[in-house]
Amino acid sequence: MTVGGSDLPVVNPATVAKAPAGGSHKGAPRGGRVRRLTGNDRIVVFAMVIVPLFLTMVFVVLPAIASVVLSFASWDGIGGVSNIKWIGFENYKNIVTNYPPFWPAIRHNVLWLVVLFFLATPLGMFFAVILDKNIRFSRFYQTPIYLPVVLSLALIGFIWQLQYSRDFGLINAILQTFGLQKPDEAIDWFGDPNIAIWAALAASAWRHAGYIMLLYLAGLKGVDPSLREAASVDGANEVKTFFSIVFPVLRPINIIVVVITVIESLRAFDLVWIINKGRNGLELISALVTSNVTGEASRIGFGSALATIMLAISLIFITIYLATIFKEEEQ
Amino acid sequence: MSRPQSEAEYLARLVPASVSATSSRRTVLKGALGAGAALGGAGLLAACGGSSSGGTDATAGASGSAAATGGEVTFGSNASDEIPKKVVQALADGFKAASGTTVKINTQDHNTFQENINNYLQGKPDDVFTWFAGYRMRFFASKGLAGDVSDVWKNLTGFTDGFKSASTGDDGKQYFVPSSYYPWAVFYRKSVWAEKGYAVPKTLDELKTLAGQMQKDKLDPIAFGDKDGWPAMGTFDVLNMRINGYQFHIDLMAHKVAWDDPKVQKVFSTWAELLPFHQADPLGRTWQEAAQAVQNKKAGMYLLGLFVTQEMTANLDDIDFFTFPEIDSTIGADALDAPIDGFMKAAKPKDDARANALLTWLGGKDAGAVYAKTDPTTLIANSEVDTSGYTALQKKSAELVGSAKNIAQFLDRDTRPDFASTVMIPAIQTFLKNPKDVQGLCKSIEGQAKTIFTS
Incomplete structure (x- = not known):
């Protein structure tokens, strides 16, 4: 409706070539078209398109294609391409029928998404709304909530090992101190596969909530205060103001939050890797890819097939997201 | 896979290499996804203390050793932890003193070294590098990624047949020089x-x-x-x-x-x-x-x-x-x-004579003495090394392994x-x-x- 309606190229007016002297038609180049980009502009545009395109091709698109191609191969990563044996869909068949960690990994990835989306993200948004109230010591509270995002992963793994250790962990020690647990019935937080996934999700949510909190807080600070005033003059209470006024206004931030949540849950990897390399109840596709491709295992083809499956799942979400965005832009 | 040896190492291991260079453990217990060797019949230390085959000068022993003095040889080490790092430095100093050849040590984080070994060996590996006996060693040998050290073995003394067969590839040639082991x-x-x-x-x-x-x-x-x-x-x-x-x-x-x-x-x-x-x-x-x-x-x-x-x-x-x-x-x-740790040679070392000289020295008594002094939880592979400083546990371990008829490496080193x-x-x-x-x-x-x- 506004800028989009103009067919003028968006260029800095200061660098646009001056209109030819003596009337717009007389000085026009022989081709009959007015050249609006100077040489410098074209170099800049070229660089800004080609360089990122090149980097994307080299570091994203080509490796992705290579993964898909290698997923039909059997290769231990040693020697040249001539040592690659092509085995068709054998890897996929083995993954689905002959690789016990695969289906648990799919389930865990879905669970991860659901928990982050319905628990951790709303929790982070809730923190942000509370902290936006200008309560006392607001900055003091922000720090511990955001801290997990700043901490190095190694430290996070270490911190949770101290909490969750069956024999020496803080949580079991507290439970036993208050008589809620007998020492020989200690909960095996990381060892029992049915509990481990929730223990890991708690650690992940702890980190994710802080991240969302900060993003959302920044958004909330940017909301025009007069909107809230108007709402309260009209008699809306806090809750209603948030859901009817603030939340819709924050739509761009909401989209970012949703995208980040989906991305984070698909690439969830670091925590489970540092806990137990993604085994025993913490299987995730990303961890399976890593343990097959990297390290000494070098099941390059098998790992690539897992990576391709992960790519396909990601594409589903990306497609849904892009379709939604484009649809809304058209409106 | 790694085998941290102490709480401190375990904690250090949680810190990525980029943050800290202390993330590893002893050369010996390296994680061994590797594989294993059938240490043939005889016990490793069956001849404990025996086999004194006279004083071959270990340093000068390597083939064509006349050329192997002075100069420089590169050494890829996974001893990223503090104490193993000191051991490697002491070994390098010892070799320098014995031969005049400088050892250029290239230390990598322990786990990184292990996980990148395929790429490392296919790139430009150091002349000599740390590794362990077993399937993986034989695998590299059969793929042409490791250097034949049969010539070095001609000059090595103090190793039982068990150690020799653990150092032998599928083709009957030796590709490995043992340094230490633990039961x-x-x-x-x-x-x-x-x-x-x-x-x-x-x-x-x-x-x-x-x-x-x-x-x-x-x-x-x-x-x-x-x-x-x-x-x-x-x-x-x-x-x-x-x-x-x-x-x-x-x-x-x-x-x-x-x-x-x-x-x-x-x-x-x-x-x-x-x-x-x-x-x-x-x-x-x-x-x-x-x-x-x-x-x-x-x-x-x-x-x-x-x-x-x-x-x-x-x-x-x-x-x-x-x-x-x-x-x-x-x-x-x-x-x-009883997994064995030791050294291997690159398939195409920059300086073959010096690499052989270094391996000969590393398999000799002087290098063994350096190990014996610094690490009380492993045993020295070479039976000629003075082990009078062993703790009671080390002595008993050596006896146990010596009396064993068959020695395996470990599941993840044997397959x-x-x-x-x-x-x-x-x-x-x-x-x-x-x-x-x-x-x-x-x-x-x-x-x-x-x-x-x-x-």
């Missing part, structure tokens, strides 16, 4: 056993009786932790070697025998009978935490490598061990896991690393969660083994 055994606190009047069990039945008594005495009989996935492989190995013998272990690791063979099922079902005597919930416990249970007198014994004593430094005098008891009298109890890490670790953890379905488990392992070993 797996059952460790316990002498004071606890003396107080309760426990005796070392000689058979599986005696072990079960003893374990039952320990439970009555409110002890966890067998400490156990398998959060990292590899420690339980030691239990599988020893049960397999007691029930089916050493040759079966080697055949199974090479997948010459199927994993759903009734003999393998018997290993798991025997283990299942013993599981009630193990510490509960092993999958959430690190081996360090399990070792603490023995240290704190809450558990009676612990089957692990000699490195377990690093968790018990305060009571070293109170620690003793025995080899896992006999299960089948026709098989006996004379096989055990393909992809099989060990992506199939066996999850499989054993599944077994520990559900020991009842042995048949289904073995079938699943065999199904996966088929796809990996035929690829």
Whole structure:
């Protein structure tokens, strides 16, 4: 409706070539078209398109294609391409029928998404709304909530090992101190596969909530205060103001939050890797890819097939997201 | 896979290499996805102290040694931890003093080195680098990624035939120079056993009786932790070697025998009978935490490598061990896991003569003496090295390995690393969660083994 309606190229007016002297038609180049980009502009545009395109091709698109191609191969990563044996869909068949960690990994990835989306993200948004109230010591509270995002992963793994250790962990020690647990019935937080996934999700949510909190807080600070005033003059209470006024206004931030949540849950990897390399109840596709491709295992083809499956799942979400965005832009 | 040797190393390991360079452990216990060698028949140290073949000058011994003085040789080291790093530096200084050749040390983070070994060897590897005996060593040799060191072996003295066969590739040539090793055994606190009047069990039945008594005495009989996935492989190995013998272990690791063979099922079902005597919930416990249970007198014994004593430094005098008891009298109890660490040569070293000279020196007495002085939890491979400074535990370990008829490397060093890490670790953890379905488990392992070993 506004800028989009103009067919003028968006260029800095200061660098646009001056209109030819003596009337717009007389000085026009022989081709009959007015050249609006100077040489410098074209170099800049070229660089800004080609360089990122090149980097994307080299570091994203080509490796992705290579993964898909290698997923039909059997290769231990040693020697040249001539040592690659092509085995068709054998890897996929083995993954689905002959690789016990695969289906648990799919389930865990879905669970991860659901928990982050319905628990951790709303929790982070809730923190942000509370902290936006200008309560006392607001900055003091922000720090511990955001801290997990700043901490190095190694430290996070270490911190949770101290909490969750069956024999020496803080949580079991507290439970036993208050008589809620007998020492020989200690909960095996990381060892029992049915509990481990929730223990890991708690650690992940702890980190994710802080991240969302900060993003959302920044958004909330940017909301025009007069909107809230108007709402309260009209008699809306806090809750209603948030859901009817603030939340819709924050739509761009909401989209970012949703995208980040989906991305984070698909690439969830670091925590489970540092806990137990993604085994025993913490299987995730990303961890399976890593343990097959990297390290000494070098099941390059098998790992690539897992990576391709992960790519396909990601594409589903990306497609849904892009379709939604484009649809809304058209409106 | 890694084997951190102390709490400090364990914690340090959690820090990525980019943050800290201290993330590793001893050269010896390197994680071994690797594989293993059939140390042929004779015991490693059968000739302990023997074989004095006169004073070959180790330094000058290498082929064409006239040219091998002065200059520089590069050395790829995974000794990123502080003490092993000092050992490597001392070795380099020693070689410099002996030959005039400078050793340029290229230290990499321990785990990184292990995980990148394929790329490392296919790129521009250092002339000489640290590695361990077993399947992986032979694999590199057969792929042409490692240098033939048969010439070096002509000048090496003090190694038993067991060590030599552990250093030999599939083609009969040597590709490895051993430096140190450590045995797996059952460790316990002498004071606890003396107080309760426990005796070392000689058979599986005696072990079960003893374990039952320990439970009555409110002890966890067998400490156990398998959060990292590899420690339980030691239990599988020893049960397999007691029930089916050493040759079966080697055949199974090479997948010459199927994993759903009734003999393998018997290993798991025997283990299942013993599981009630193990510490509960092993999958959430690190081996360090399990070792603490023995240290704190809450558990009676612990089957692990000699490195377990690093968790018990305060009571070293109170620690003793025995080899896992006999299960089948026709098989006996004379096989055990004792992984060997050492050095290999690049396929195309920049300076072959100097690389050989360095390897000869590293396999010699002087280098062994450096190790003996600095690391009390490993044993020196070369029998000519003065071991009078050994602790009681080291002496007993050397005797144990010396008296063993067959020595295996360890499950993850004796078989393909992809099989060990992506199939066996999850499989054993599944077994520990559900020991009842042995048949289904073995079938699943065999199904996966088929796809990996035929690829």
